[in-house]
Amino acid sequence: MRELTVDLGDRSYPIYFGEGLIQQAGQLFTKHGITSKSPLLIVTDEHVAPHYLSNLESAFAASGYRTASYIVPAGEKSKSLSQLEEIVTVALEAGLDRSSTVIALGGGVVGDLAGFVAASYMRGVKFVQIPTTILAHDSSVGGKVGVNHVLAKNIIGAFHQPEMVLYDLNTLRSLPYREIVAGLSEMIKHGLIWDAEFIAWLDEHTQHLLTLEPEALSYGLYQGCNVKSIVVSRDERENDLRAILNLGHTIGHALEAVSGYNELLHGEAISIGMVGSAKLAVHLGYDASIYHETKRILSKFGLPTQIPTHLNVDQIMNAMMHDKKFKEGSMVFVVPIAIGQVEILKDVSAQLVRQVVMELKEDV
């Protein structure tokens, strides 16, 4: 079992990486002083529940914990205030009190939703994440929780750090292959923004990761969380440094919006976005190898590096301008200046971004 401490003063917490952690959940809760006097609430989704919910419930029961469970439909739509309201109904009926803990068993959707329940139920109760996707290594560090509004994603939420995170590698075996690949995109991002050695390691272990080889998976998730954790520790409330985590996200979010959130997975969209940022870097005079390396490593993982040809450049530009409310003609952009190093550039010309978007579509 690997362990990482996310260092946030009196809100610090451990992330455990290992096989079979679900079976040990009850013991780990006891070890961390989580009371069995108050009931626990497990939030999960309909894809995850059939595989792991009853195991988790049994593990808790064996350690003397009472649990209630709630299963949301799979997918982004469940990050809503109406799901929050439903979950609070269940919490009240199960008698959750201020000493209770809310548990997210699932990917980033369940994590964000259950985390916001934990942040707001009785003005805040304990929260534990049991992530079941690779992408959720990203969402399990940083404490951002929340739900969507019809007009904007992640707009209603809080900062609420978990008590701990249990990353049971076995749960990833049931994850669809496309979700595995998309999740690795954020892992590669963590290398690209901070850690050239990690990129070299990812390059060497591509196949081990794609086949979920436990030792490689454990280290990759650990190191991905580690990079995010370092960044978040230095800027918990997103005042400056934390923005580097948005590498690839400006273009990526625009692509998700324009393609209607069903064509591209988030990790796929930001893969294209990261290639775009690397292209931008080269246009701004940085070494051409940044672009070639970024593109090579993402392609090696089977991630897309090109904008689907049917998407419209004007619409993509509009989505970007709207999303971030850029000032006339200039944009804030996270740009790689070497592999493993980025800078936040405050006034990249929108014209240049447009050119990059066009090139990304034509793959030149």
Next chain:
Amino acid sequence: MRELTVDLGDRSYPIYFGEGLIQQAGQLFTKHGITSKSPLLIVTDEHVAPHYLSNLESAFAASGYRTASYIVPAGEKSKSLSQLEEIVTVALEAGLDRSSTVIALGGGVVGDLAGFVAASYMRGVKFVQIPTTILAHDSSVGGKVGVNHVLAKNIIGAFHQPEMVLYDLNTLRSLPYREIVAGLSEMIKHGLIWDAEFIAWLDEHTQHLLTLEPEALSYGLYQGCNVKSIVVSRDERENDLRAILNLGHTIGHALEAVSGYNELLHGEAISIGMVGSAKLAVHLGYDASIYHETKRILSKFGLPTQIPTHLNVDQIMNAMMHDKKFKEGSMVFVVPIAIGQVEILKDVSAQLVRQVVMELKEDV
């Protein structure tokens, strides 16, 4: 203009008490460094808006602030997730960003709702309260914000301290008399739990307060906020001391629940509850004068001191047991041990409480 600082380290904030503060709102915002680059959002209710909204909007406009406004129906029902969602729609349409401020113009309902919007919009923006009821002197200190769920009041929320509070005494002139009296009940509570001198002052200035004489009103609100502020500063997250603020609330909440939340105002219900606590004190061996004094001062303000005869004792007891999930046969109770001093007793017998409830009904 009086000023009080609520002392919470780097979350400290001022409360201003004075006549005509709404007209000065723009200047006060500028003085406190609130940017005019980002739009403000004013949340108010349909009783308050016709009197004060356009004045407030003009004051902001005169100081170069852009504002959007949203008017909720008056009453407790507006403390809901669906109102939150509506307000977020308005916020997004008005272009509120992370540097924006949400303003509550109204009583405790608007304060709790708008405060939770501020706590959760983009994971937290600035919040300013402009209370328009006397009861809201209580809700403007302590940072508790939130909404109701059909099954439980105030169950979804956050701790979110305001940037400042502008108590414009002029707004209280349009408040219905019954609301004035009910609001004074919480002011008396602040005396009863902490400050015998303040009780003596309240005794002397009863008429001045009931007629909203500005100097008395200003001092009474100031001192009420001051007591709450001292308690909250010592226990911001409600771990122990803060519970003394619940004097009268255990019985009071039960009365509100049993009478269906439309017969008794909150201040009226806790007035009866405070008399109950004083009765309990006497049964526990404390001086009989505690009961007589408590009852006398509340009556002098025209507050009820007796349970309406048609309410059922069993139902009241059930509501109490359910509300606080008391352990078998014993209850936690805030009990006055002198005028201006209370204790939290951990195992008051439910039987004794039942007797007190019966006596409160028969007014013996």
